[in-house]
Amino acid sequence: MSRIDFDMAHLLAGLLVLISFLELYQDRLYALLNVYALHALTLAASVAWQAMVQDAPHLYVTATIALVFKAIVIPVALHRIIVRLGIHREIEKVVGVGSAMLAGMGLVALSMVVMLRVTYGADPLAREDLAFALSVVLLGLLMMVTRRNAVGQVVGFMSLENGLVLAATGAKGMPLVVEISVAFSILIAFIVIGIFLFRIRERFDTVDVQVLDHFRGERR
Amino acid sequence: MRFDALTGVLLIPAVAAALLAALPGYRLTARLNVAATALTLVCALSLFVRRPQPGAYLIVDDLNATFIMLTTFVGFSTSVFSLSYIGHELEVGRLTPPFVRFYHAMYQVLMFAMNLALVANNIGLMWVAIELATLTTVLMVGIYRTHEALEAAWKYFILGSVGIALALFGTILVYMAARPVVGEGLDAMVWTVLVRRAGEFDPALLDLAFVFLLLGYGTKVGLAPLHAWLPDAHAEGPTPISAVLSGLLLNVALYALLRFKMLLAANAGALAPGPLMVTLGLISLVFAAFMLYRRRDIKRLFAYSSIEHMGIITFAFGMGGPLANFAGLLHMTMHSLAKSAIFFAVGHVAQVKGTQRIADMGGLTETHPTLAWGLVLGVLAIAGLPPLGIFMSEFLVVSSTFARAPALAIVLVFGLLVGLAGLFLRLNSIAFGEPRGPSAKAEASYIPMFAHLVLVLAAGIYMPPALVAWFQNVAGLLG
Numbered sequence: 001m002s003r004i005d006f007d008m009a010h011l012l013a014g015l016l017v018l019i020s021f022l023e024l025y026q027d028r029l030y031a032l033l034n035v036y037a038l039h040a041l042t043l044a045a046s047v048a049w050q051a052m053v054q055d056a057p058h059l060y061v062t063a064t065i066a067l068v069f070k071a072i073v074i075p076v077a078l079h080r081i082i083v084r085l086g087i088h089r090e091i092e093k094v095v096g097v098g099s100a101m102l103a104g105m106g107l108v109a110l111s112m113v114v115m116l117r118v119t120y121g122a123d124p125l126a127r128e129d130l131a132f133a134l135s136v137v138l139l140g141l142l143m144m145v146t147r148r149n150a151v152g153q154v155v156g157f158m159s160l161e162n163g164l165v166l167a168a169t170g171a172k173g174m175p176l177v178v179e180i181s182v183a184f185s186i187l188i189a190f191i192v193i194g195i196f197l198f199r200i201r202e203r204f205d206t207v208d209v210q211v212l213d214h215f216r217g218e219r220r
Numbered sequence: 221m222r223f224d225a226l227t228g229v230l231l232i233p234a235v236a237a238a239l240l241a242a243l244p245g246y247r248l249t250a251r252l253n254v255a256a257t258a259l260t261l262v263c264a265l266s267l268f269v270r271r272p273q274p275g276a277y278l279i280v281d282d283l284n285a286t287f288i289m290l291t292t293f294v295g296f297s298t299s300v301f302s303l304s305y306i307g308h309e310l311e312v313g314r315l316t317p318p319f320v321r322f323y324h325a326m327y328q329v330l331m332f333a334m335n336l337a338l339v340a341n342n343i344g345l346m347w348v349a350i351e352l353a354t355l356t357t358v359l360m361v362g363i364y365r366t367h368e369a370l371e372a373a374w375k376y377f378i379l380g381s382v383g384i385a386l387a388l389f390g391t392i393l394v395y396m397a398a399r400p401v402v403g404e405g406l407d408a409m410v411w412t413v414l415v416r417r418a419g420e421f422d423p424a425l426l427d428l429a430f431v432f433l434l435l436g437y438g439t440k441v442g443l444a445p446l447h448a449w450l451p452d453a454h455a456e457g458p459t460p461i462s463a464v465l466s467g468l469l470l471n472v473a474l475y476a477l478l479r480f481k482m483l484l485a486a487n488a489g490a491l492a493p494g495p496l497m498v499t500l501g502l503i504s505l506v507f508a509a510f511m512l513y514r515r516r517d518i519k520r521l522f523a524y525s526s527i528e529h530m531g532i533i534t535f536a537f538g539m540g541g542p543l544a545n546f547a548g549l550l551h552m553t554m555h556s557l558a559k560s561a562i563f564f565a566v567g568h569v570a571q572v573k574g575t576q577r578i579a580d581m582g583g584l585t586e587t588h589p590t591l592a593w594g595l596v597l598g599v600l601a602i603a604g605l606p607p608l609g610i611f612m613s614e615f616l617v618v619s620s621t622f623a624r625a626p627a628l629a630i631v632l633v634f635g636l637l638v639g640l641a642g643l644f645l646r647l648n649s650i651a652f653g654e655p656r657g658p659s660a661k662a663e664a665s666y667i668p669m670f671a672h673l674v675l676v677l678a679a680g681i682y683m684p685p686a687l688v689a690w691f692q693n694v695a696g697l698l699g
Contacts, residue, residue: 118424119396126396137389141382153378160385167392173404174395176344180388183348187381190355194377 005053006125012046013132013166017108020139020159024104025097029082029089029151033075036155040070043162050169059169062181066165069185070158077192078151092148100146107138129170136163154191161188226272226280228263229288229335232256237328246310246317249324250303256328257296260335264292276410279341282694287338287475290553294467294560295331297668301564302327302460304665308571309458319363323458330356330464334472341411343391346476350387350440353469354380361457372452379439379449387436387476393429394483397421411479415486423489430493433480434500440473443534444504447527454523455576459567462519466526467560471552474530478537478698485540485699497538498628504531505635512642517576518566521646522559525602528639529555535632536617537698539624545695547616554609554676555602561672562598565591568664569650573657578646583655588662592651594669599647601676603640609679 019039026032044067051059082089093100111134119127140160144153161184168177236256240249267288271280280288306323309315315323330353337349358380362373391409398408401420407413418426435446442450454462481497484490508528515521533555536548568591569584570576584592601608614636621629 114428118428119422120424130393130396134389137385144378144382150374157378157381157385160382164385164388164392167389171392171396171399173399173408174392175406175409176342176348179348180344183351187351187355187384190358191377191381194374 008049009046009053009125009170010128012042012049013129013170015042016046016162016166017132017135017139020136020143020163021101021104023155023159024100024139024143024146027091027093027097029087029091029149030079032091032152032155033078036159037071037075039159039162040066040074043165044071046166047169054172056173058178061178062165062169065181065185066162070162070188074158074188074192078154081192081195082151087149087151091152094146094148100142104139104142107142108135111135111138123172126170126172130167133163133167133170136160136166139163150195154188154195157191158188224272225263225266225270226278226339229260229267229292229339230332232260232263233328233332233335237325237332240328241321241325244317244321246307246320249321250306253324253327254296254299254303257292257299257331260331261292261296264288274341274412276406277342277345278339279412280339281697282690283478283697284338284475286549286553286690286694287471288335290471290556291331291334291338291468294556295334295464297671298460298463298467298560298564299327301463301567301665301668302458304663305458305460305567305571308663312571314364315458323360323363326356326360327460327464330360330469334468337472338475342406342409343394343411343414343479344409346411346479347384347388347391350437350473350476351384353472354384354440357453357457357461357465357469360461361453363458364456366456368452369456372449372456376449376453379446383436383439383446385436386432386439390429390432390434390436390480393425393432394480397425397429411483415483418483418486419488421487421490423487423491426484426487426490430480430484430491430496434477434493434496437473437476437480438500441470441477441534442504442527442530443500444507444527444531447504447508450527451520451523454526455517455519459519459563459570462523463560463563463567466523466563467556470526470530471556474533474537474552477534481537482697482699494538494540497534499538501531501533501535501538502628502631502635504528505535506531506631506638509635509639509642512639513645515646516578518570518578518581518646518650519563519576521578521643522562522566522602525639525643526555526559528635529559529602531635532614532617532632536620539617539621540699541620541624542692542695543616543620545698546691547613547620549691549694549698550679551610551613551617554613554679557672558598558601558608558610558676561669561676562595562602564669564672565595565598568662569595572660572662574660575657578650580657581650582653582657584651587655587659590666591662591664594666594673596647596651597673597677598669599643601673603643604636605640607677607680609676612680612683 022035044063047063112131115131115134137160140156143156147153243249267285333349333353340346358373358377362369395408401417402408439446481493484493504527508524511524533548533552536544604610604614
């Protein structure tokens with residue numbers, strides 16, 4: 001593998017982690033969606049690069065899905081849902097920005113320590129890709145637990161999923177990657193349609209998950 | 221492609237789903253639903269006689285044949301129960317005809333997804349199938365469109381998706397571990413190849429993969445502390461779905477875990493998966509047993525009981541060894557049968573009472589004797605009283621644990637007793653005493669409920685030697 005192949009892959013994967021951090025401190029829904037679109041765009045570039053480096057044309061399908069579906073369709077759809085349902089534009093967070101960032105750094109350090117130690121024998125590209133991917137996954141999880149807003153949680157889940165696609169494409173020659181990315185796109189489409197069709201806004205008057213908790217099934 | 225039983229198990233539900241989505245009319249579709257599940261059951265039975273060779277995508281061996289048998293059987297009896305249950309829901313207007321059509325199509329998609337997850341020889345395919353099963357159950361849980369149902373569906377959706385995502389990361393790590401040994405491409409995801417070569421994999425990668433898989437699929441099994449979705453999903457969806465969730469889908473997720481456990485067991489350097497499963501199992505058991513006391517909703521009560529029993533089963537498989545595995549398999553079978561029977565009874569009870577609140581129920585043995593005694597028998601079974609089947613399996617779990625780790629056995633017995641007392645306390649106020657609350661005439665089909673209970677009773681009194689030999693054989697496979 002040539003030097004530039006490795007460096008580009010490294011750069012794009014690192015960018016994904018960085019953009020995950022950007023998502024972590026957004027407090028406006030529109031801004032969050034824009035940053036997410038950037039996240040998906042970077043993922044598309046990274047997957048396309050992997051497709052070229054690994055000489056695996058089927059990965060271009062995954063890259064196209066990431067570009068069209070995740071970077072364009074989903075953010076636009078969510079944008080319209082926010083307008084249509086009149087959701088509050090601010091995101092309420094459970095913890096402050098500072099502590100969320102600190103926790104995020106801790107998680108990235110953790111995934112580096114764990115993955116780099118565990119994959120000692122693997123080839124360096126896959127190894128670092130996996131470490132970055134785990135960071136993105138953990139940051140996505142962190143985003144989901146620190147957001148009270150349902151749309152915010154969905155964005156957290158979607159960036160978590162981007163991390164998984166990064167891992168799957170980084171694992172050289174992994175079969176079923178395209179199928180899995182399609183399956184995930186269906187899952188995400190369901191979530192987005194779910195927000196809209198279930199009319200969480202209409203039913204609960206808010207997409208604030210804390211208010212959803214109020215309806216918890218333990219009847220009194 | 222040649223038609224064989226394996227294709228049948230997958231093709232029949234898939235075709236039925238398409239048909240049921242297209243056909244109008246409740247009477248016709250509900251009967252078609254029963255017919256399709258019956259046909260699938262016949263196909264599953266024939267897998268015991270003759271089975272195809274394992275391929276790169278599908279496999280049938282003694283282990284999953286047992287699971288498929290259980291899935292198709294409970295799937296069939298639940299569809300019979302659903303016939304009268306959904307008819308009633310349609311009458312009282314809780315469901316409209318388009319939703320009933322949707323419900324039947326989804327029921328078959330769920331059957332397809334569960335069967336596919338069970339016969340998958342490819343760990344990627346297995347993951348996709350479990351995701352599909354999750355999606356269909358999410359849709360069914362939210363089918364009533366009430367506040368509670370939507371919240372339950374949303375919660376299940378988000379937690380289930382996170383679980384599924386973690387499981388995928390684990391799956392990718394397994395592939396990474398296999399790639400240097402097996403080589404790139406499809407083979408490195410085929411379970412039969414993986415388990416044959418697992419000894420040469422990098423143990424550290426396998427360990428990490430198993431942690432993700434345990435957290436991911438463990439969420440779907442409903443192990444505490446990852447269980448938060450389970451009570452809501454059980455309580456708010458239609459009762460046939462609660463029966464299928466508890467009786468089958470939890471088992472399917474556990475089956476996925478067991479396959480990966482076998483993978484780790486084949487590698488000498490990897491960590492022993494047993495202690496992790498034992499710990500999660502015991503936590504689930506004790507936690508759920510205590511949660512039984514303050515339940516006010518009858519379906520939530522039995523949902524917590526499912527967490528308790530999945531804890532026991534996971535514990536038994538975690539202990540490992542021929543005897544504990546045997547006990548785990550038996551307990552899983554008995555729990556599926558008894559718990560779905562209980563949900564059949566609970567579904568009708570909730571319909572005659574018009575509520576799921578335990579406070580509004582009472583004296584059911586006077587007002588609806590057949591239904592109530594069925595429920596009482598079911599609860600006696602699930603609480604583990606002799607001579608019913610669950611007593612047998614719990615006794616085996618406890619005695620095999622006492623022989624190997626007495627300290628764990630004490631915790632186990634403590635959890636079992638707490639759970640038993642909790643169930644009896646609630647049962648007393650539901651079934652006995654002065655009749656309370658509104659009450660309508662029961663138009664129930666008792667056949668599926670009593671068929672399950674008779675099987676549980678029969679297994680407790682006399683197990684045919686052939687069945688014992690079969691379970692021993694499968695227990696041996698699990699290592």
